[in-house]
Amino acid sequence: MRTTTVHRIVLPVAALALAATGCAKGTDDDTAAKGQAATEVCGGFAKGPGVAPALEAIEGKGVRLTGDRSEPDRVVSELRKAARTPQSGKKRMTGIPFCTLETAGDEKNVLSITLREALAVPGSDASKDLVTAYSTGRLATSSDLYASIYFTCRMPAPAHAIVLDAELERADENEADHAGVRDEQIVLANAAARQVAGALGCGDTRLVEGVPAKARS
Known part of the structure; x- marks a missing residue:
């Protein structure tokens, strides 16, 4: 029983x-x-002044996002490794996905932000008629679907100074084409660059806080 x-x-x-x-x-x-709100995605990089509104202007007001293909921790570890690798024999690094965003539910691509070590800062004259330049980092430009910020990262020894490139690419299917979209793209790229620079302990970045101003011609 x-x-x-x-x-x-x-x-x-x-x-x-x-x-x-x-x-x-x-x-x-x-x-x-x-999904998540603009201020929550990719480690909260969009929490700074003016950043979340820039992301919402591109994604759409109130749209929830997913960033499942983002690898912010790998970005930091790979760039820290790059700063400790001797300069001789270095090859061009492929961009590492810091933040890859899709709309929740229908998985529509919004944008991606990658970071990589750059071998040098490119000249600014070749494409100056096709892009808008901004005053942040060493070279910052934005076009209709693309933005890029080159900046220097000086880390404590035994690391050495390296040049990093934060690249934003807006998806073709994202139709947020309007007068201020270049400004919004550079705001997001700058915020991502600042977050990674902070995690690495970079000095001498010249990255501004908030919304970068257009560079004087």
Whole structure:
């Protein structure tokens, strides 16, 4: 009689545990489907002054986002490694995805921001008629679907100074084409660059806070 009673108690408890697990999983799925606000994605890089409004202007007001393909931790670790690698024999680094954003639910591409070590800062004359230049870092430009900021990162020894490039590419399917979109793109690239520079402990970046001003011609 005692054995039968134990089974009658244990089985309902096990069933309740499975049901609870199922509910928890459902909650996680619901959260993923709802996405995140502009200030929450990719480690909260868009929390600074003027940054979240710039992202909302591109994504759409109130749109929730996912950044599942983003690798901000890998960005920091790979760039820290690059700063400790001797300059001789270095090859062009492929951009590492700091923040890759899609709209929650329909997975529509919004934009991606990558960072990499650059071998040098390019000349600014070649494309000056096609881009808008800004005063942040060593060279900052933005065009209709693309923005780039080159900046120096001086880390404590044994690391050496390296040039980094923060590149933003807006997806073709993102139709946020309006007068201020170049400004908004450079604001986001600058915010991402500042967050990575802070994590690395970079000095002498010349990266400004908030919204970079257009460079004087």
